[in-house]
Amino acid sequence: MSELEVPDPEARLAELGHPLPAAPQVAGLYLPATRAGDVVFTSGAIPMRDGALTMRGKVGADITIEQAQDAARVAVVNALASVAAETGSLRRIMRVIRLTGYVASAPGFIDQPQVMDAASQLLVDVFGDPGRSARSSVGVAELPLGAPVEIELVVLLR
Amino acid sequence: MSELEVPDPEARLAELGHPLPAAPQVAGLYLPATRAGDVVFTSGAIPMRDGALTMRGKVGADITIEQAQDAARVAVVNALASVAAETGSLRRIMRVIRLTGYVASAPGFIDQPQVMDAASQLLVDVFGDPGRSARSSVGVAELPLGAPVEIELVVLLR
Amino acid sequence: MSELEVPDPEARLAELGHPLPAAPQVAGLYLPATRAGDVVFTSGAIPMRDGALTMRGKVGADITIEQAQDAARVAVVNALASVAAETGSLRRIMRVIRLTGYVASAPGFIDQPQVMDAASQLLVDVFGDPGRSARSSVGVAELPLGAPVEIELVVLLR
Numbered sequence: 001m002s003e004l005e006v007p008d009p010e011a012r013l014a015e016l017g018h019p020l021p022a023a024p025q026v027a028g029l030y031l032p033a034t035r036a037g038d039v040v041f042t043s044g045a046i047p048m049r050d051g052a053l054t055m056r057g058k059v060g061a062d063i064t065i066e067q068a069q070d071a072a073r074v075a076v077v078n079a080l081a082s083v084a085a086e087t088g089s090l091r092r093i094m095r096v097i098r099l100t101g102y103v104a105s106a107p108g109f110i111d112q113p114q115v116m117d118a119a120s121q122l123l124v125d126v127f128g129d130p131g132r133s134a135r136s137s138v139g140v141a142e143l144p145l146g147a148p149v150e151i152e153l154v155v156l157l158r
Numbered sequence: 159m160s161e162l163e164v165p166d167p168e169a170r171l172a173e174l175g176h177p178l179p180a181a182p183q184v185a186g187l188y189l190p191a192t193r194a195g196d197v198v199f200t201s202g203a204i205p206m207r208d209g210a211l212t213m214r215g216k217v218g219a220d221i222t223i224e225q226a227q228d229a230a231r232v233a234v235v236n237a238l239a240s241v242a243a244e245t246g247s248l249r250r251i252m253r254v255i256r257l258t259g260y261v262a263s264a265p266g267f268i269d270q271p272q273v274m275d276a277a278s279q280l281l282v283d284v285f286g287d288p289g290r291s292a293r294s295s296v297g298v299a300e301l302p303l304g305a306p307v308e309i310e311l312v313v314l315l316r
Numbered sequence: 317m318s319e320l321e322v323p324d325p326e327a328r329l330a331e332l333g334h335p336l337p338a339a340p341q342v343a344g345l346y347l348p349a350t351r352a353g354d355v356v357f358t359s360g361a362i363p364m365r366d367g368a369l370t371m372r373g374k375v376g377a378d379i380t381i382e383q384a385q386d387a388a389r390v391a392v393v394n395a396l397a398s399v400a401a402e403t404g405s406l407r408r409i410m411r412v413i414r415l416t417g418y419v420a421s422a423p424g425f426i427d428q429p430q431v432m433d434a435a436s437q438l439l440v441d442v443f444g445d446p447g448r449s450a451r452s453s454v455g456v457a458e459l460p461l462g463a464p465v466e467i468e469l470v471v472l473l474r
Binding site: 195196197253254255256257263265266267268269270271275278279282290291292293294295296297298299312314 | 342344345346347348349350351352353357358359360398416418420456457458459460461462466468
């Protein structure tokens, strides 16, 4: 495949309305992502944009599924920004290996997978079939800063 | 070791009353399992059987430890089915690397490890010593569809 | 670099007031840590010392952030003891790849990262820059035995 035929994930993200941001700011004590051989592990990413959370609260109470899906898209894009910070470019990604999605869940909220579908859909829209990953969706009590979702990725590089 | 001496994990599962089911149905957006080199990561598996949860609710309130142990066995067998979907056969497993067990926990329920012991015991019964893994047991607020447990595996292939 | 110039993480831990304990006792069904190639995965470690939890309860209610930070330091040292049990020595660690920190959180407690900063700081104090990892901090409902924190590590060996 020539260079020109390789789809550019960053351009695709921008087309979809999600220009790749700078890597999430993390305290000096940890890193946005690390690498073991050709596998990259990201830190948990929350729906921060321009230094502030786009929304706060528990899904199923303060936050609807549709709003949480928006938050999941912002978070997964931040996780991709963390990968890019480690690798230089999203073109290095061969496939997404695992997505772990934590959803701050009000009592009785059990549609965590529906929330994470928005993140998985975005990964498929950007990377095609290699964007399909193993996935766990978990409903948790509280997330950092009151975030409704937190997403971490494991990706395989070419 | 000749082929005949290699224990057949699938036969062993059936002997133990847990015939390997088809891989868990997942929405088209993600996969039962993925692979990075010789390491397989599964999606979070819940106690689905024949398309329905075997039980729902919080452990320590609606669900007893014994019931939750049954659910953990069903879930870990589903996770193995996900590995088989990716690799073709459980014989490919060299060892189980990590089991993460999320337990939907009623307030004050702190016996998550006892629930996950049932899953670990089954892995040891099927694979012998290579079924012993690193393990984390975590008590969470809510799980998908109201499942009492969710289990994900990382396994190493031969 | 000669052997003498290689910093000794175990000596550094002792200087910092955290002599490396024996690996956490785990039931025979699982292991303190496992290895896939040059990557080690630990079991979830809780703040056990001499066979008992150093504290119990929910952070933000029974337990202050400062107390939880103490617990996080004890837990991460136990996770390092698990790595040493698998590898023979902490000198084998090339870098810390990922820290996952579960914090048993009272309703409304959203400072999980501040709790985990204590664990990250200790890793940096012991290993220097290679102690900086990808990190996820998650607030959960309940942890084993009533532990306020549980920490798991993924590390890369030389």
